[in-house]
Amino acid sequence: MSGRLLVTGARVLTPGGEWPLGWIAVEGGRIAAMGQGQPPPGTEAGADVLPADGLVAMPGFIDLHVHGALGIDVLDADPEGLRRMARFFAGHGVTAWLPSTMTATGPDTDRALEAVRAVAGPVDGGATILGAYLEGPYLNPAKAGAQDPALIRPADRGEAARFLDSGVARVVVLAPEVEANRWLIAEAAARGVTVSAGHTDATYDQAVQAVEDGIRHVTHAFNAMRPLGHREPGMLGAALVLPELRCELVADNVHVHPAAMRLLFAAKGPAGVVLVSDAVRATGLPEGAYTVGDQPAFSMDGAIRLADGTLAGSVLTLDRALHNLQAATGRPLAELWPAASRNAAQAIGVDDAKGTLEPGKDADLVLLDPALKVVVTVAEGALVHGGDHLVRLSQPAIGRPSPRR
């Protein structure tokens, strides 16, 4: 690729509203310019052109919470495995993501963080790795879900500081009602790490305190927390009503009923929901027997469960999640797209560079067909999915093969 790319003929979803027809010029990995209608004469010179007639352009998806895919788990601590995952998710519209640990021993978590550190940044042919998401180990064993309860523990100062010192942690999930975990909320927040409430049995009052302590994010809302009670709304009730909290949603129609998704979207609005996959090792592979952590799990009918039926993460991808959210809410894409990109960027403080289609931002974008199937993915200006279908070199570079086969 020449490094210059021009998307034409697309319906474009921007922070300022929807353009029925627009163009986006990419240069040096960033969005150089964009506008409505057809690009000005001369814009095409020297650029690879992506004719996007009939397609919708929106920011590339950002998946904050991803454990695995293609037989790989983040805790395998394999940098090459993380690169393969980055390429797989790019095929589903993801342009940036956080590999996620789950509750594990200190040394296993250290190794996983080291592997993430080794590959952090853009991935050749894949989605950029922005850092790591730590799901546990400082959770509430009463809401362990598929996290190994034997390894859930209160936040140890030495261990937690070591995790944060790795420099790659972007999100730390903890149970804020566990008194021994409270110090870590302020400590992580002071280092610019987002602290999320998850696998928590917090009451409503404890959840309000957690927000005062610095919690700003909720891990897979509805799942691994007490259900909404009208006398004791719990963390979920707090998540629904407190504007400080952004809510992750695993929109696979299994973790959360579509009506509950609709409730969440109605309560939080377009800026308050963050679609995540929570994808595990079995994602992208046939149904059958797998492991999640060290526990046997079975993948079937779009869900993966432990032997006792407990959901053990998902086999979801964000393209599917957006489709399901649209079906559940009936809302237009112009309201839904932030849940797949901008809100996640804001949640981890990278919204100065990512999460919206605007001049000057990273050229992270996805082109979808009307059924929301991913046709093309561009990550930081590089065509990471779908190039052979759509690119034509208007001025083929000498000595370089055309991407058209």
Ligand SMILES: [Zn+2]
């Ligand atoms: Zn998870």
